[in-house]
Each structure stands twice: as C-alpha cells, then as structure tokens.
Amino acid sequence: MALSKFLGLFLIHIALLSSSCFAADPFVFYDFEVSYITASPLGVPQQVIAINNKFPGPTINSTTNNNVVINVRNKLDESLLLHWSGIQQRRSSWQDGLPGTNCPIPPKWNWTYQFQVKDQIGSFFYFPSLHFQRAAGGFGGFIINNRDIIPIPFGSPDGDITILIGDWYTRNHTALRKALDAGKDLGMPDGVLINGKGPYQYNDTLVPDGIDYETIDVHPGKTYRLRVHNVGISTSLNFRIQSHNLLLAETEGSYTVQQNYTSLDIHVGQSYSFLLTTDQNASSDYYIVASARFVNESQWKRVTGVAILRYSNSKGKAAGPLPDPPQDEYDKTFSMNQARSIRWNVSASGARPNPQGSFRYGSINVTEIFVLKNKPPVTIDGKRRTTLSGISFVNPATPIRLADQFKVKGVYKLDFPSRPLTGPPKMETSVINGTFRGFMEVILQNNDTKVQTYHLSGYAFFVVGMDYGEWSENSRGTYNKWDGIARSTTQVYPGAWTAILISLDNVGVWNLRTENLDSWYLGQETYIRVVNPEVTNKTELPMPDNVLYCGALSKRQKPQDISFATSITTSSWKLFLAVLMVASALLFH
Incomplete structure (x- = not known):
C-alpha cells in the first residue's frame, strides 16, 4: 500500500485522538486476528476461537492512563464484538464491545478499538460478547499496572x-x-x-x-x-x-x-x-x-x-x-x-496517590434504589427465557448509544421498574434511566437455585452487604459502609441477596448483566443509561470516526476496503505511533 495513503488514514486518527486529549499519555498497540482453530483441550478435537492462533488469547499488558489501541480482524464466519470486562471505559461506552452500545464487526472485517484505561489498576480479562462465543474461547487476560510514581502495597513480585x-x-x-x-x-x-x-x-x-x-x-x-x-x-x-x-x-x-x-x-x-x-x-x-x-x-x-x-x-x-x-x-x-471477608485496603493508593478509602461511599446520600430479582427460566411467547425483575431483555437491532446519537425513536424504553413486576413476565428492551452524578443502591435478589454473578460495565461498585433470605429495608443495618470492596462483578447466592452502591459519574450506556453465560444469553440483563444534560467532551468523548452502523442506521455504513483494512498490522501501528508523536509535538507544544 502506498505510504501516502497509509499516512492519510493515520492523520484521521491523529485528529480523533488529539481532539479526545489522548495524545498526552502513552499508547500501547495490539493486533488481534480472531479465527477458528482446532484444539483438543479435553482430548476431543473441536473448533475453538483463537486470537493470533493462540487459545487462550494473548494477555494485554498496559499501565494506568495508557491509551490502548487494539486492531481486530474478524476471520470468523459470524459477527464479533470483543468486550473488555471490568475496564471502565471512562467517558466512552462507544468502545465497550457490547450489542447495546456497538454494532458488531462483520465477518472478514477489520475494526479498531481505541480507549484509555483512565485512573485504573488491576486484573481484568476480555472475551467475545456475541452469539455465545465465549463458550468457544476468544478470551485472554488484561493487566493494568501501576505507574512508577504510585506505590503498590506489597513488594515487587518476582x-x-x-x-x-x-x-x-x-x-x-x-x-x-x-x-x-x-x-x-x-x-x-x-x-x-x-x-x-x-x-x-x-x-x-x-x-x-x-x-x-x-x-x-x-x-x-x-x-x-x-x-x-x-x-x-x-x-x-x-x-x-x-x-x-x-x-x-x-x-x-x-x-x-x-x-x-x-x-x-x-x-x-x-x-x-x-x-x-x-x-x-x-x-x-x-x-x-x-x-x-x-x-x-x-x-x-x-x-x-x-x-x-x-x-x-x-x-x-x-x-x-x-x-x-x-x-x-x-x-x-x-x-x-x-x-x-474480602475487604478494601482503604490505606493503599490506587491509580492515584490518594488512598482508596478517601472516597467515603458510606456517607453519600442514595438518590435511586433498584431491587432487581431473578428467577428460574420461564416461558414467554413460547420461548424459554430468563428475566430480571420480570423483564427478559431483547437486544435492539440499533444499539442504544447509536440510537441516542442519531435520535432514532422506538429503539428502547426508559421504563425499567425500580421494583420487580407483579404481572406476567415480558420480553422488552427496557433500560434503567440513571441520573448523572447520582448515587444508586442496587439490591440483587437471587430467587434461582444456582449462584448468579452480576457485572456492571463502566463502573466499579461497592459491595456493601449480602445475606440469605429476602432483602428488606431493615437489611441496611448490616451494610459495611467503610471498607466494602469496590469491584465490577459480584456473586449472589441462591435464595440470597447482595447489595451494591454505584456512583453514576461515567456518562454512557452501560450493561448490567448476569455473567452466567446461559442466563445472559436468554435475557437476564439490562442497561443503565447515564446522560449529562450539558453536552461536553469532558464527560463523554465524541462518537469515533470509525463507528459501525447497523439496524435502522445500516444505510450509513460504507463498504470496507478489505485489502486496505487487512494490511493494517502491528508494525503499521508502530509507524502510526511515530507519526502521532510528531503530530502531538506540533499540536501540544
């Protein structure tokens, strides 16, 4: 490919990244080719999903505030999204890799994720979020290391x-x-x-x-x-x-x-x-x-x-x-x-120098309360489905975030109930209307017979209580309001409840779901929509220039230049980095 054409594409990326204020922090680049390979992990040959011919996929290694660029080539025979579980995607649900926020990457297409691991440290993983694909692989670890200036609360491991x-x-x-x-x-x-x-x-x-x-x-x-x-x-x-x-x-x-x-x-x-x-x-x-x-x-x-x-x-x-x-x-x-017994180390620094416990979640007034109850699978319109508070979620053809951007009507309803429905269960695209900078209490009530774990994208929430039986207002007396662990995934035992607190400071559309793949696939999820009434890049980054279109907006999608897209490799990204550094010097100095 001609160098001028290649650099032209990079200049577009430079404009995007510069406008997003990404250029001040380091970049890490990965090239992912997602394909099927044959493996025999249990002695039986079977088709698994590999990344760069590896099963599991490579570990992503980054550092707090790094800009992560992952170029994905979909060589599967079905559409694909990669989800970065636990990565908070500050100000950018556009990169979350879930059907409520992103159109899928079609087979034989190339798409590039670009996001910043802003103010985060820790251990996470990624996986394919569509079509039950996680059951075939496509997953790998995701590490966010501390910056050198921030101490870790233990000696450097060997x-x-x-x-x-x-x-x-x-x-x-x-x-x-x-x-x-x-x-x-x-x-x-x-x-x-x-x-x-x-x-x-x-x-x-x-x-x-x-x-x-x-x-x-x-x-x-x-x-x-x-x-x-x-x-x-x-x-x-x-x-x-x-x-x-x-x-x-x-x-x-x-x-x-x-x-x-x-x-x-x-x-x-x-x-x-x-x-x-x-x-x-x-x-x-x-x-x-x-x-x-x-x-x-x-x-x-x-x-x-x-x-x-x-x-x-x-x-x-x-x-x-x-x-x-x-x-x-x-x-x-x-x-x-x-x-x-798993408690927050309130004296340790996190991604920032201040101690983790300086965020005194126990003294913040709760502004919204949701009791979310799951039950064993039910039959709705002749289909076996799972529910959350009586609603079995239906993923829309047009992602929620994209529908908001282009004001597409009728894609979803902002009517998810704060208490479980008393009538018959129903299948709907019903979403929680979160209040920007509100403080939400969510009680997860498990009336099923097996453990369920729940995950919220875009946030770390505080796990403040869990017990057997039905949650009641009196249960708040048992809450840990000082050093309850902050995390993105918590278990709810059968016949028990778990209470979490969420500070809604991250604008976007964020998935709240069971991580149990079978229950998730059958509808046990919803989204929390958090909107800043004042439109500003300070709370949400603009729509990326490479956004994919589908559903009601599919006519906007242009065909991809396959020969061009598949030629983008890790070495090309390194050239991009060199060009970006020069452009950054001109733009910011």
Whole structure:
C-alpha cells in the first residue's frame, strides 16, 4: 500500500485522538486476528476461537492512563464484538464491545478499538460478547499496572502469571446456542480448563491418557503474582494450590486487605490477584486445582481442572490425592462468609496517590434504589427465557448509544421498574434511566437455585452487604459502609441477596448483566443509561470516526476496503505511533 495513503488514514486518527486529549499519555498497540482453530483441550478435537492462533488469547499488558489501541480482524464466519470486562471505559461506552452500545464487526472485517484505561489498576480479562462465543474461547487476560510514581502495597513480585479457569463443553458453541434456543439446559460441563488445557492425570480412572495440561514453572524462595480469572460459562470454581497459601492482594481494580486463604471460591466472571510465595520443599511438583462448587452430582469429580506448579529444583511428579475443597456441604454460609471477608485496603493508593478509602461511599446520600430479582427460566411467547425483575431483555437491532446519537425513536424504553413486576413476565428492551452524578443502591435478589454473578460495565461498585433470605429495608443495618470492596462483578447466592452502591459519574450506556453465560444469553440483563444534560467532551468523548452502523442506521455504513483494512498490522501501528508523536509535538507544544 502506498505510504501516502497509509499516512492519510493515520492523520484521521491523529485528529480523533488529539481532539479526545489522548495524545498526552502513552499508547500501547495490539493486533488481534480472531479465527477458528482446532484444539483438543479435553482430548476431543473441536473448533475453538483463537486470537493470533493462540487459545487462550494473548494477555494485554498496559499501565494506568495508557491509551490502548487494539486492531481486530474478524476471520470468523459470524459477527464479533470483543468486550473488555471490568475496564471502565471512562467517558466512552462507544468502545465497550457490547450489542447495546456497538454494532458488531462483520465477518472478514477489520475494526479498531481505541480507549484509555483512565485512573485504573488491576486484573481484568476480555472475551467475545456475541452469539455465545465465549463458550468457544476468544478470551485472554488484561493487566493494568501501576505507574512508577504510585506505590503498590506489597513488594515487587518476582513474576506475574495469568491463570484463566473455566468450565468447558466439548460441543461447539453453536450447538450449545441451539440447545438453549430449543428450550433445553446445557447439562453438565465436560471439564474445567486451566489456561485452555485439560486436567493433569492425577487419577487414571477419572482422567484419560494424552491430555495436555498446564505447567507453571517457578523458582524456590520467590513471590509471584497470580492473576486468576473465571472465564467459564456458569460454574463457580474453588481455586487452590497444594500445600501453599494464597495471599489475596487485589480484585478487579481494588487492592484488598491482604489475607491468606488455603482456597478461594471464584465465581463466573470474577478476577483475583494472589501473592504466591514458593516456600515449600521441592520433593515433588504441586497440584493447582479448580473444582466445581455448589453442585451435587458425584460425576462432577470428572470435571475438576488440575494443573501443575513446578519448582525449578523439583525432584518428582505431583502425587497423592488432590487437596480437599471446602468441607461445607452442610454449611451454606461458609462461602458467603469468605466473600464477606474480602475487604478494601482503604490505606493503599490506587491509580492515584490518594488512598482508596478517601472516597467515603458510606456517607453519600442514595438518590435511586433498584431491587432487581431473578428467577428460574420461564416461558414467554413460547420461548424459554430468563428475566430480571420480570423483564427478559431483547437486544435492539440499533444499539442504544447509536440510537441516542442519531435520535432514532422506538429503539428502547426508559421504563425499567425500580421494583420487580407483579404481572406476567415480558420480553422488552427496557433500560434503567440513571441520573448523572447520582448515587444508586442496587439490591440483587437471587430467587434461582444456582449462584448468579452480576457485572456492571463502566463502573466499579461497592459491595456493601449480602445475606440469605429476602432483602428488606431493615437489611441496611448490616451494610459495611467503610471498607466494602469496590469491584465490577459480584456473586449472589441462591435464595440470597447482595447489595451494591454505584456512583453514576461515567456518562454512557452501560450493561448490567448476569455473567452466567446461559442466563445472559436468554435475557437476564439490562442497561443503565447515564446522560449529562450539558453536552461536553469532558464527560463523554465524541462518537469515533470509525463507528459501525447497523439496524435502522445500516444505510450509513460504507463498504470496507478489505485489502486496505487487512494490511493494517502491528508494525503499521508502530509507524502510526511515530507519526502521532510528531503530530502531538506540533499540536501540544
């Protein structure tokens, strides 16, 4: 391609980035080619979604306030969106990668995400958000490091290790999708993967020969940061490492009070950072285990994920039984009490020099209250659906944010109820009308029989309380109003409630959903629309110049120059960076 044509495109990007005030902070660039490959994580060949021919995909490594540019080439046979789970997308829901905010990237198309990880640190992950694709892969870790001038509340680790755990089916994601569309349950998963690999053969009867397993190599006498993410479909997992303690240090962008756990329940969509000290002898390797929680079937033992922790001076293979999971079959409060023990480190700096606890959420007046209740699946208009407060969400053909921009009428309703509906359930595109700079209390009531985890895009919320039974006004007396953890994903146990507080300071349209993929696919979600009455780039960035159009606005979409788009590579982005630096010097100095 001619250099002049290439530079012309970059000058357009420069104008966009400059107007968005991005140019003052460093850039990191990634090139993602999303395609199908054949893999056999459980010994059965199957089609999985890879990024740059890797399953799982590469880890994105960034630093607070970096501008992240990710060029995505969709080589799947269906449309694609990538969602950056837990990344708050300050002022820019345009880049969130969800159907309520973005039109999908068509097959064989190229599209570039550009966003700033503004005032964030921590451990997150990304995944494809359409068509049940996360069940086939396409996920990877996303790290946001502290800037050098901001101290971390522990010594610098000797290594940083990303671990992706999750339940897994050997059926194709399209087959799983069809089962849900036909009104069926997915049934028991076929296994639990650790970094895209099946279990180590710890038991000849339960685990067949020939399965590739994950090995994590460490040196004795060191401390490693383990970033563990449950990227699975619907199974809560207990994570543990034989003979080692896990010192919890951070979760989803907040430093925690540092506490040792022998194991920790990690629910679907959740992320944790542990400090692992390699202080054991090296007489053998050690088991790393991710096992299913809150299930009764004895066959679930076959589903356990097992990897290996190997010291550099190890003298032999791991042996013996796996370390025991929590023995709480008759104590349903054990896991909840463990969750309650996770507290915010209010004296630690976050992405800024001020302590995390300087945001005194407990003294802010609540302006809006929503009680959101889920129930087991129901039948609506002959279809099996899941609901939130009696509404099963229908994704609109025209994304909500795009409809607002072009004043398209009838795409959605701002009528999501503050209390559960008392009448029959219904399928609608019903959205919560949030008040800019309001302070919202949300009670998540789980009347289903399995754990649900809930995620809110664009925000970290404060988890202030959880208990069994029905929430009532008196439940507020149990709230933690000082050091409740700030995070983006929280679990709600069966027959229980969890209360969260949200400071609505991020303008945009933000997804509130269950992370359990089957329940999400069937409608258990909504969006919170937060609008600043005063239109200003200070609270929301302008629509990007490369926005995709669909639905009622599809006639605006121009065909893509495929030969040009597919020629954009990481090396090209490096050239872009060089040009951008020159342009920035001219524009800002």
